[in-house]
Amino acid sequence: MEHILLRHRDIPDLNNIDVYQKNGGFAAFKNAVTKMKPNEVTDVVKNSGLRGRGGAGFPTGLKWSFIDNKNWPHYVVANADESEPGTFKDREIMEGNPFQFLEGLALASYAVGATVAYVYLRGEFWQLGAFLDEKIAELEVAGYLGDNLFGTEYSLKIYTHLGAGAYICGEETALLESLEGKRGQPRNRPPFPPSFGLYGKPTIINNVETFANVPMILAKGADWYKSIGTTDSAGVKIFSLSGRIRKPGNYELPFGTTFRELIYTHGGGVQDSRKVKAIMPAGASSSLITVDDEKILDTPMDYATVRTLGADLGSASVIVLDDTVSMDWLVNKTVHFFKHESCGKCTPCREGTYWMSHLTERIHGGEGSRADVDLLLNVAKQMQGTCLCALGEFSTMAVVTGIERFKKDFDKAVKA
Amino acid sequence: MSLAKKYPKEVKQILSKYPPEGKRSAVMPLLFLAQREEGYINKPAMQEIADILDITETDVAAIVGFYTLYHDKKAGKYRMQVCTDLPCALRGADKFMDDLCDNLDVKVGETTEDGFLTLEGVMCLAACDRAPMFQTQGPDGIKYHENMTIDKTLELVRTLKNAIGQGS
Numbered sequence: 001m002e003h004i005l006l007r008h009r010d011i012p013d014l015n016n017i018d019v020y021q022k023n024g025g026f027a028a029f030k031n032a033v034t035k036m037k038p039n040e041v042t043d044v045v046k047n048s049g050l051r052g053r054g055g056a057g058f059p060t061g062l063k064w065s066f067i068d069n070k071n072w073p074h075y076v077v078a079n080a081d082e083s084e085p086g087t088f089k090d091r092e093i094m095e096g097n098p099f100q101f102l103e104g105l106a107l108a109s110y111a112v113g114a115t116v117a118y119v120y121l122r123g124e125f126w127q128l129g130a131f132l133d134e135k136i137a138e139l140e141v142a143g144y145l146g147d148n149l150f151g152t153e154y155s156l157k158i159y160t161h162l163g164a165g166a167y168i169c170g171e172e173t174a175l176l177e178s179l180e181g182k183r184g185q186p187r188n189r190p191p192f193p194p195s196f197g198l199y200g201k202p203t204i205i206n207n208v209e210t211f212a213n214v215p216m217i218l219a220k221g222a223d224w225y226k227s228i229g230t231t232d233s234a235g236v237k238i239f240s241l242s243g244r245i246r247k248p249g250n251y252e253l254p255f256g257t258t259f260r261e262l263i264y265t266h267g268g269g270v271q272d273s274r275k276v277k278a279i280m281p282a283g284a285s286s287s288l289i290t291v292d293d294e295k296i297l298d299t300p301m302d303y304a305t306v307r308t309l310g311a312d313l314g315s316a317s318v319i320v321l322d323d324t325v326s327m328d329w330l331v332n333k334t335v336h337f338f339k340h341e342s343c344g345k346c347t348p349c350r351e352g353t354y355w356m357s358h359l360t361e362r363i364h365g366g367e368g369s370r371a372d373v374d375l376l377l378n379v380a381k382q383m384q385g386t387c388l389c390a391l392g393e394f395s396t397m398a399v400v401t402g403i404e405r406f407k408k409d410f411d412k413a414v415k416a
Numbered sequence: 417m418s419l420a421k422k423y424p425k426e427v428k429q430i431l432s433k434y435p436p437e438g439k440r441s442a443v444m445p446l447l448f449l450a451q452r453e454e455g456y457i458n459k460p461a462m463q464e465i466a467d468i469l470d471i472t473e474t475d476v477a478a479i480v481g482f483y484t485l486y487h488d489k490k491a492g493k494y495r496m497q498v499c500t501d502l503p504c505a506l507r508g509a510d511k512f513m514d515d516l517c518d519n520l521d522v523k524v525g526e527t528t529e530d531g532f533l534t535l536e537g538v539m540c541l542a543a544c545d546r547a548p549m550f551q552t553q554g555p556d557g558i559k560y561h562e563n564m565t566i567d568k569t570l571e572l573v574r575t576l577k578n579a580i581g582q583g584s
Contacts (some may be wrong), residue, residue, distance in 0.1 A: 082542045083539075083540060083542065084540070085501045085502050085503055085539075085540035085544065086502070086503045086540075086544050087542060087544075088542045088543055088544050088545060090542075091542055091543075116435075122542070123444075123448075123483070123485045123558070124485070124541050124542070124551055124558055124560075125542075126557045126558035126559070127557070127558070127559060127560070130557075159433045161433070161441070161444070161445070162444065162445065162448065163444070163483070164444055164447070164448070164479075164483035164484070164485040164486055165483050165484035165485040165538075165539075166482065166483050166484065167539065167540075178444070179441060180438060180440060180441055181438075181440035181441045181442065181443040181444060181469070181471075181479070182440070182479070183478055183479065183482040184482065184483075198438075199435065199437060199438045240544065240545070241545070242503040242506070242507075242544035242545055243503055243506045243507075244506055244507075248507075248544065248545035248546075249545045250545070284501070284502055284540075317544075319502065319503055319506070319544075321506070325506070330502065333501065333502045333505060334502060337501055337502070337539055337540070340539055341539060343482075
């Protein structure tokens with residue numbers, strides 16, 4: 001199947017503006033601005049069934065329709081903070097197919113009446129930020145960005161903004177704080193960004209991959225998009241495949257593709273032909289799916305079905321773990337990550353990740369006892385449902401499912 | 417010398433990206449600018465940024481302290497920041513880091529004797545399919561180096577040294 005998002009893999013030099021235009025680029029944006037009302041654009045996206053690709057899977061068109069039209073100006077922000085361990089898809093989109101992403105961002109801006117949009121990139125994407133600045137400048141010259149676009153009253157500017165190394169800034173309200181020049185700490189919600197966002201103004205925030213879908217949906221229609229994927233999860237998803245896999249990388253596949261097809265057909269199977277022991281479908285934030293039965297690999301990957309395995313699909317950053325991986329080691333890694341990335345604002349997360357890291361280090365270091373494992377599980381469960389944002393919650397996922405589903409690994413670690 | 421005098425064009429361009437009521441947004445790009453040459457941000461630079469943006473020096477210092485890519489202390493000319501997070505570790509990043517320490521004769525967090533390189537461990541850099549990998553943070557900004565080996569890394573160090581005339 002031809003790619004819908006990673007089209008640069010089918011079309012050489014798609015990050016050249018002429019090549020992108022020759023392949024239908026900006027026709028959807030021009031058509032929208034000159035022939036459609038803003039809410040008509042939102043309706044098409046709503047009808048397509050597109051859900052947010054950053055992890056939460058919230059219906060995109062519905063989010064756009066929440067924009068508060070009594071308070072102006074409006075902003076649109078692209079979340080290009082891509083920091084979840086195991087996720088590396090947005091970077092490929094922006095490098096290979098930057099104009100499709102920017103066109104999606106422009107369409108969203110038109111749909112909600114924003115005349116300024118920001119791309120918030122993680123600071124490590126320094127080179128990519130400079131590259132996008134060049135592409136944005138080319139769009140200004142070509143007349144796709146600027147004042148009175150296509151002779152209408154609509155004007156749009158896009159700016160990039162670099163973060164400076166903080167996982168928490170992928171959380172949308174922390175991102176807004178950071179973009180406002182403050183520490184990246186999540187806000188209390190409600191109010192949500194569509195009513196109180198950047199500089200206190202109504203703001204729509206979506207992930208890079210979400211925006212990249214939009215031009216194709218506008219060009220080919222909601223029904224076309226809905227015909228791909230599953231009833232629960234329409235369209236295609238970029239699966240970032242990593243871990244103990246022969247061919248790690250990004251694979252754009254329809255929702256509903258099985259784990260088996262992703263891992264064996266596309267990923268070339270497990271390194272050293274070993275057995276899959278567990279899967280983390282949403283990066284380090286994942287629950288661990290136990291693959292004790294081969295049939296689990298035949299589970300279709302969409303938001304609803306993955307949930308039946310006791311995990312979330314999230315950003316579809318599929319980390320494959322084979323039988324060489326011990327879960328006490330893995331949990332020590334993930335907890336260390338979340339402890340480092342906790343923003344420190346709320347007590348359960350700040351203290352919880354700190355104490356969990358002491359316990360995981362002791363257990364993995366061979367100096368733990370059964371009581372330490374029980375205490376670790378206890379701390380993780382106490383954190384659940386009490387943190388200000390999802391980071392704290394995420395930090396407990398691998399801990400709880402690791403201890404509950406891979407008891408033997410922890411028994412072995414504390415005996416050794 | 418002050419930022420405004422040294423980089424007048426850049427400072428103006430940065431400020432133009434944000435609305436007047438959101439001027440404070442410029443603090444992060446201005447800090448990157450202040451850090452460009454020396455690799456760290458000193459007190460006078462923080463004070464100047466605070467003055468430009470009508471915020472306090474404490475506000476600026478809080479930003480420097482919160483984000484990992486800002487530094488308030490001098491280190492090596494280049495920081496070599498190796499990802500040892502879960503996906504990279506599953507592809508040999510921990511061993512790569514150990515071997516790097518042996519070859520560069522430093523521990524994680526230390527600077528080489530010639531003051532050229534500081535070796536650091538960092539969190540996920542979104543390049544999990546191309547481990548082992550690291551980024552360099554130096555006078556030429558931040559750059560990714562992927563699918564790395566010890567040999568390729570040592571070659572890179574030589575190239576970087578030659579580029580700034582520190583080659584031996």
